[in-house]
Amino acid sequence: MDESIYLDEARDPLIIAEGWMKDGKDVAIATVVETWGSAPRPVGSHLVIDAEGNFHGSVSGGCVEGAVVTEAIDVIGSGKARMLEFGVADETAWQVGLSCGGRIKVYVERLG
Amino acid sequence: MDPYVLKTLNEERRARRAAVLVTDLGDGRDRVVREGDHVAGDLGAAIARAFRTGNSASVEAEGRTFFLNAHLPRPRLVVIGAVHISQALAPMARIAGYPVEIIDPRTAFATPERFPDVALHAEWPQDVLQREPLDSYTALAAVTHDPKIDDLALKAALDARCFYVGALGSRKTHAKRVERLLALGASADQIARIHAPIGLDIGAASPAEIAVAVLAQTIHAFRSRGLESKGAAA
Numbered sequence: 001m002d003e004s005i006y007l008d009e010a011r012d013p014l015i016i017a018e019g020w021m022k023d024g025k026d027v028a029i030a031t032v033v034e035t036w037g038s039a040p041r042p043v044g045s046h047l048v049i050d051a052e053g054n055f056h057g058s059v060s061g062g063c064v065e066g067a068v069v070t071e072a073i074d075v076i077g078s079g080k081a082r083m084l085e086f087g088v089a090d091e092t093a094w095q096v097g098l099s100c101g102g103r104i105k106v107y108v109e110r111l112g
Numbered sequence: 113m114d115p116y117v118l119k120t121l122n123e124e125r126r127a128r129r130a131a132v133l134v135t136d137l138g139d140g141r142d143r144v145v146r147e148g149d150h151v152a153g154d155l156g157a158a159i160a161r162a163f164r165t166g167n168s169a170s171v172e173a174e175g176r177t178f179f180l181n182a183h184l185p186r187p188r189l190v191v192i193g194a195v196h197i198s199q200a201l202a203p204m205a206r207i208a209g210y211p212v213e214i215i216d217p218r219t220a221f222a223t224p225e226r227f228p229d230v231a232l233h234a235e236w237p238q239d240v241l242q243r244e245p246l247d248s249y250t251a252l253a254a255v256t257h258d259p260k261i262d263d264l265a266l267k268a269a270l271d272a273r274c275f276y277v278g279a280l281g282s283r284k285t286h287a288k289r290v291e292r293l294l295a296l297g298a299s300a301d302q303i304a305r306i307h308a309p310i311g312l313d314i315g316a317a318s319p320a321e322i323a324v325a326v327l328a329q330t331i332h333a334f335r336s337r338g339l340e341s342k343g344a345a346a
Contacts, residue, residue: 005188005211007125018122021115029113033137033170033179044168044181081140107179109140112115 013046013057017111026051027111028072032059033083037102047106051076059106060086072108081109113142120144121183128185128247132162135179137170164335185249187275187334188213192237192265193256194221196319197280197326201253202230205327210251215240217261237265248337251276251330253310257285263292270302276333278310278326307333 009015013029020027030047032039040061047057047065049072059068064086075082087103117133121144124131134155135142145151151159155173162168162182170179189205191198194216202212213231216222222234233240246252252269254262257280266289269277279289286308293303311325312332 005128005186012125014118014122014125018118021118029118031135031179031181042168043170083137107135107137109113109135111113111118 011056013048016056017046017048020048020050021111026076028075028108029111030059030068030072030084030106030108032104033107034105035102036104039102039104041104047072049073049076060104064104064106068106068108075108075110079110081107083107113140117142117144125183125185128249130163130182130184130249132159133181133183134159135181137177137179164337185247186211187249187251189251189253189330190215190246190265190269192216192252192254192262193280194218194223194227194232194234195255197255197322199226200320200323201326202227204323205330208327208331210327210330213240213244215265216256237261238268241265241268246272246274248273248275250274251278251333253278253280253326253330255280255310255326257281259289259292263289263296266306267293267296267298270298270305275337276307276330277305278307278329280310280322281308283309 007015017027017029028049032041032043032045035043041058045059047055047059047068049055049069051073053069053073055069059065068084071082071084084106121131121133124146130147132145133142134145145159147163153173155178158171158173158180162180166182166184168181170177187210189210189212191201191212191214194214198214202214205212214227215233215235215237217234217236219234222232224232246269252265252274254266256262262279266277266279279286281289290303307329311322312328314325316322316325
């Protein structure tokens, strides 16, 4: 149980994204905006990604982070936000899926 | 996301102030809404709900789809008094999601043996609260029965607009306390926010039952916060 009443600055994705921005890095922010069924991370969870593919945070507890990072690097390049949807692996067009059987929608946008 | 929006949002989060990040999923435009900011219509109602529940969600409003990401500070409970009630209240409140800190300058009461795994300060409340100020996402329960220990902490809780302020003691005890708080400069409106006698009326008799009553009242105060002030303003 996380009991700190203050932000964990070393691990908080949005704090890290701000730090990267100050360091002059290009950054994308991915956010879980909808979940159906059993989803590993709640709505509002973040994964932040830089142009080199470094990332912090989580949108699925590890199931789809790889795919989100790949998309995020494209989004950093194009500046155009994308909505990604992940479900059970064999029911979607995506190469990856959620083994828990849930579905999630992830919004990926560039910072700035 | 707009860099200035991210910076603003993080400032609010660092300061333990609630904020909702509103993102238009159609065009990507975003903004930070603070608690108490006026937003009209269906979107405003959804934002108010996000502040109250702390739940993030996608909503349809004005023919557009918005994502509301609710960033609420973690609520906490400060207990003045390392007494029997606090021994029961600390673990129960922690399980319910309200981390507890206990303050009591009486070193015979505030011992780690009596309070394992609890943030415990064997100091005067005013000293601890100077280091770790109270805020509107903090609840304060004063349960020592000793005005020397309770009163200044209660005044500080009222000034910091703690979402819950409770004080142990009978109506007669509280009437005397009201006089003392007025003398300390608290207003009658502020003092009216104090829950005394403390706890929901569930007929609690034992210290552990009183702890349940205090915790239930704290949760009720947290989940109905904002509604009360709107009622008062009308």
